[in-house]
Amino acid sequence: MFKLVHQDKNSNARLGKLTTAQGEIDTPCFMPVGTHATIKGLYPKDVEEAGAQIMLSNTYHLFLRPGMEVIRKAGGLHKFISWHKPILTDSGGYQVFSLALLRKISDKGVEFQSHIDGTKHFFTPEDVIDIQRDLGSDIMMPLDECSHYPCIKDHAEVAMKRTIDWAKRSYKHKQEYKGGGPNRNQLLFGIVQGAVYADLRNICAKELVDIGFDGYAIGGVSVGEPTNLIYNILEITALVLPVQKPRYAMGIGYPPDILEAIGRGIDMFDCVVPTRYGRNGTAFTSAGKVKIGNSPYIEDFGSLDEGCSCYVCKNFSRAYLRHLFNAREMLGLTLLSLHNVYFFLDLMRKARKAIQENQFSEFKKEFLGNYNNSPCA
Amino acid sequence: MFKLVHQDKNSNARLGKLTTAQGEIDTPCFMPVGTHATIKGLYPKDVEEAGAQIMLSNTYHLFLRPGMEVIRKAGGLHKFISWHKPILTDSGGYQVFSLALLRKISDKGVEFQSHIDGTKHFFTPEDVIDIQRDLGSDIMMPLDECSHYPCIKDHAEVAMKRTIDWAKRSYKHKQEYKGGGPNRNQLLFGIVQGAVYADLRNICAKELVDIGFDGYAIGGVSVGEPTNLIYNILEITALVLPVQKPRYAMGIGYPPDILEAIGRGIDMFDCVVPTRYGRNGTAFTSAGKVKIGNSPYIEDFGSLDEGCSCYVCKNFSRAYLRHLFNAREMLGLTLLSLHNVYFFLDLMRKARKAIQENQFSEFKKEFLGNYNNSPCA
Numbered sequence: 001m002f003k004l005v006h007q008d009k010n011s012n013a014r015l016g017k018l019t020t021a022q023g024e025i026d027t028p029c030f031m032p033v034g035t036h037a038t039i040k041g042l043y044p045k046d047v048e049e050a051g052a053q054i055m056l057s058n059t060y061h062l063f064l065r066p067g068m069e070v071i072r073k074a075g076g077l078h079k080f081i082s083w084h085k086p087i088l089t090d091s092g093g094y095q096v097f098s099l100a101l102l103r104k105i106s107d108k109g110v111e112f113q114s115h116i117d118g119t120k121h122f123f124t125p126e127d128v129i130d131i132q133r134d135l136g137s138d139i140m141m142p143l144d145e146c147s148h149y150p151c152i153k154d155h156a157e158v159a160m161k162r163t164i165d166w167a168k169r170s171y172k173h174k175q176e177y178k179g180g181g182p183n184r185n186q187l188l189f190g191i192v193q194g195a196v197y198a199d200l201r202n203i204c205a206k207e208l209v210d211i212g213f214d215g216y217a218i219g220g221v222s223v224g225e226p227t228n229l230i231y232n233i234l235e236i237t238a239l240v241l242p243v244q245k246p247r248y249a250m251g252i253g254y255p256p257d258i259l260e261a262i263g264r265g266i267d268m269f270d271c272v273v274p275t276r277y278g279r280n281g282t283a284f285t286s287a288g289k290v291k292i293g294n295s296p297y298i299e300d301f302g303s304l305d306e307g308c309s310c311y312v313c314k315n316f317s318r319a320y321l322r323h324l325f326n327a328r329e330m331l332g333l334t335l336l337s338l339h340n341v342y343f344f345l346d347l348m349r350k351a352r353k354a355i356q357e358n359q360f361s362e363f364k365k366e367f368l369g370n371y372n373n374s375p376c377a
Numbered sequence: 378m379f380k381l382v383h384q385d386k387n388s389n390a391r392l393g394k395l396t397t398a399q400g401e402i403d404t405p406c407f408m409p410v411g412t413h414a415t416i417k418g419l420y421p422k423d424v425e426e427a428g429a430q431i432m433l434s435n436t437y438h439l440f441l442r443p444g445m446e447v448i449r450k451a452g453g454l455h456k457f458i459s460w461h462k463p464i465l466t467d468s469g470g471y472q473v474f475s476l477a478l479l480r481k482i483s484d485k486g487v488e489f490q491s492h493i494d495g496t497k498h499f500f501t502p503e504d505v506i507d508i509q510r511d512l513g514s515d516i517m518m519p520l521d522e523c524s525h526y527p528c529i530k531d532h533a534e535v536a537m538k539r540t541i542d543w544a545k546r547s548y549k550h551k552q553e554y555k556g557g558g559p560n561r562n563q564l565l566f567g568i569v570q571g572a573v574y575a576d577l578r579n580i581c582a583k584e585l586v587d588i589g590f591d592g593y594a595i596g597g598v599s600v601g602e603p604t605n606l607i608y609n610i611l612e613i614t615a616l617v618l619p620v621q622k623p624r625y626a627m628g629i630g631y632p633p634d635i636l637e638a639i640g641r642g643i644d645m646f647d648c649v650v651p652t653r654y655g656r657n658g659t660a661f662t663s664a665g666k667v668k669i670g671n672s673p674y675i676e677d678f679g680s681l682d683e684g685c686s687c688y689v690c691k692n693f694s695r696a697y698l699r700h701l702f703n704a705r706e707m708l709g710l711t712l713l714s715l716h717n718v719y720f721f722l723d724l725m726r727k728a729r730k731a732i733q734e735n736q737f738s739e740f741k742k743e744f745l746g747n748y749n750n751s752p753c754a
Contacts, residue, residue: 036701037701038701040707041707042708043708044692065704066700066704070675070676073676073678074694074696080696081697082697298443299446299447311422317457320458320459323413323442323443324414327414327442330417331420334418334420334707
């Protein structure tokens with residue numbers, strides 16, 4: 001299911017191809033996030049056209065709204081949202097810990113109250129697999145317990161051990177269940193927890209590898225810890241993961257973080273940043289971030305990013321985008337979101353090309369030089 | 378510039394072709410409205426793909442924001458908004474009377490305060506032509522005085538006479554001005570006023586025809602008067618307008634009103650209804666209006682309108698659109714807006730086909746039968 005295509009000669013960056021029921025994904029890849037069954041503000045066709053090979057959607061949100069009854073009857077998530085490429089669904093674990101109210105965690109599972117209407121729910125690891133079976137995603141994630149930052153080691157160890165236990169139950173449940181879902185060839189990844197503690201990460205990774213997942217995610221990163229700690233966790237964890245399986249850094253992140261992670265051997269990324277920043281009027285460009293509402297752009301008739309080939313950059317000026325943003329027009333937010341998603345996807349295309357040519361470190365250095373040193377960054 | 382292609386044998390409906398600097402327009406036509414230099418929530422490419430041959434934009438709004446300095450420097454409105462087909466700009470008259478604060482009207486022109494920031498401005502008929510010259514629209518409208526409903530005849534007469542005077546000044550100013558604008562072949566229409574008084578409408582129309590405009594608009598309709606009065610005004614006014622010039626009913630309207638107007642010899646329409654209703658969760662369909670947030674649609678996996686070929690109907694279910702609307706997702710509003718714009722444009726395509734086949738009355742009857750008698754209308 002995963003083929004290592006090329007290993008960069010001068011870094012840990014690698015080129016891969018992941019095959020799923022709905023199609024192939026070139027890695028390193030970025031997954032735009034469609035929390036409520038929509039990548040906010042964008043038509044699926046435009047996201048596919050921008051080059052997305054896979055998107056992510058959130059089990060917790062879909063379970064609460066529209067609810068599994070509707071998605072089951074629609075024939076699964078792909079049909080419901082009209083997305084024809086692979087989908088990865090998360091386990092809901094992170095959202096239960098960050099969004100839900102009054103959660104109670106035990107070895108059995110997690111009880112929580114909906115952040116929308118306060119209704120009570122209980123997720124076991126088995127439930128979460130069943131939900132994702134009904135969603136029909138191409139890649140499923142098992143329920144895990146994510147530690148906050150900072151987190152004392154004893155607590156991190158308890159969460160890590162529970163994550164391993166739940167991973168085993170998830171794996172077993174997936175092996176045992178028969179039919180019923182719209183997608184018969186779902187992959188299941190393991191999630192490495194262990195907070196900022198190298199030895200815990202190490203133990204967790206090894207135990208998960210023994211179970212034998214289709215890929216491995218590194219969870220509980222980018223939860224408030226300093227950037228160098230994120231890079232460090234990714235690096236040490238990647239080193240104990242099997243070379244022949246895809247590695248996914250959950251919720252990472254900003255362009256520099258993504259490139260640093262690729263250089264440390266990570267293959268898959270997701271983040272809400274492109275659309276969230278777009279809705280707030282910030283564009284990502286090769287010369288850093290552009291806050292489009294700012295006055296220097298009033299009469300700036302250049303495109304957002306001169307070298308960019310997206311629909312937005314080929315058709316609209318910063319002056320027009322600024323006008324839309326200042327007039328509070330939806331179109332401004334959707335155009336910035338589309339550009340940002342394209343920018344992240346294009347960054348991955350360029351990264352893959354650089355790896356293929358054993359030039360990843362040079363590419364990263366040049367990109368970061370332009371991105372970080374611009375006056376508008 | 379306008380060619381009468383075919384006259385329906387059984388009604389006053391007619392088929393025409395209007396040629397402008399940016400391209401040809403088949404009439405009867407519907408013009409989606411882009412008030413703030415954007416058809417709310419929609420990419421220009423999608424509106425063009427839906428079949429729009431012309432759009433409308435509002436002089437008053439553009440003048441205030443982003444302001445003429447920006448649009449002049451952008452090289453005109455088409456370039457600024459990346460719209461490659463014809464644009465009609467209104468005169469700002471209607472907005473000055475309906476939106477602006479503290480307006481003072483005299484024969485010289487109209488003083489008003491911006492509804493955005495309270496700044497004071499003065500429009501003469503000549504100013505309004507100059508502004509539209511700089512916008513570079515393909516069809517310009519002269520400043521007019523629009524009466525409210527109800528309006529006593531004496532007041533309506535004063536407004537009508539001022540409208541004629543301003544129309545003469547506008548025409549003269551356009552004849553005299555030299556260069557400067559991005560579009561050298563702009564058309565100028567006259568606007569017939571006269572409230573609900575047939576004799577006033579008659580006088581106004583004849584005086585405007587004597588001036589010799591490129592087309593004629595019927596203004597001051599759909600301002601609160603009963604529907605049968607709207608139809609009546611359109612009918613009697615159309616009868617005194619020249620056969621060989623396009624006729625435009627400003628701000629009309631709902632699908633039934635548009636069809637009734639076509640049957641009375643009107644060629645051009647504009648209205649904010651498709652996008653405004655879309656943003657409020659209402660879709661126009663051949664079986665009437667659908668309020669997508671309603672509970673019957675929770676598990677309705679059919680498309681908005683079974684016979685519709687738009688992107689939305691080909692890809693998404695009512696259940697999905699309802700989910701998006703209820704989760705307050707932007708995508709729900711943009712998809713409904715896109716469908717609605719397509720629906721209006723498609724209605725015009727069907728109307729044109731019916732006229733060509735001398736079947737307009739039958740087409741109208743069948744459409745209205747389906748549209749008005751549906752349980753969800």
